[in-house]
Amino acid sequence: MRLVVFGWGNDARGDDGLGPLLLERIARAAWPDVSTIEDFQLQIEHALDLDGAEAVLFVDAGRDTPAPFAFAEIGPKRGESHTTHALAPEAVLDVYARSLRRSPPPAFTLSMRGESFELGDSLSAEARERLEAGWAFVQGLMAERSIEDWRRKAGEPARRTARESARKSKSGARK
Template identity: 40%
Template sequence: MVKLLLFGYGNPGRGDDALGPELIGRIAQLHLAGVECQNDMQLQVEHVTDLAACDRVLFIDADMSCAEPCDFSEISAEKDGSYTSHAMSPTALLFAYRQVYGKDAPPAFLLRIRGYDFALGDPLSEQAAANLDAATKLVHELCMDVSLQLWRRCLVNNGDAAA
């Protein structure tokens, strides 16, 4: 069985920035076999150790520039400016994994959920909540069939697992 790591990140105290952790909370409640759920405020270099024990990883984050309801993409290691900061991009984390372990990280994907309001203390906006529902459905379907073929078909179909 493929061990899938779902890693949501974002600040729950900043409105729609909570989308990643919110989705992780929903999936975690399902107690799906072979699925590990984690979240944090941001990605850090220490998270390379979380990737070592999985066969696939899905990073989940809020994004104010992607299409509604969400954008699903496959990602790969890439050195960018974030590797020297306290918060890293998913691609920089994959690059750090390669540096630490001397091999490529497991296949990795990024789900960006469209958010709108990111002000400190704001609740989740209604629009973002609707996008979260659609993203949760997609992630649940991906967890039910972890084949790379389905995941890559979802890329072609803009995240529509039913297509």
């Protein structure tokens, strides 16, 4: 499955750097057919990066996200923004559909809960733990790279999914 992974945020704003930090790990893992794209924010041009992808994963930090993270399937939705900058993932999918006149690939978001977003803040202790939970979850996604599996996981409560991912990661490390 050809996968495009977007990670965005600003590490100069504390926990807002969670998306790029997780994306960095994904890039280092060098999974086949996985492309990673990092930016400070999503823009309309990112719609073109989806062309040819079989699936898309958007990773970022969220203020009101359930801890440790939320994983959901998303679809195209016209953005409410008055500008073409700082789009939501759903708006990027909408730009893709309108520009290329076809349905975008299946898309998912992984949003890790952040606590501290002020300029100059460092990554909080809670965010470090949530980054580890997100990383364990992504490793599970990559082990079962199928849309059906991802849809099933998107329907599960995040706490249970995070516990299962952490347990599998620990048992794999002991082998």
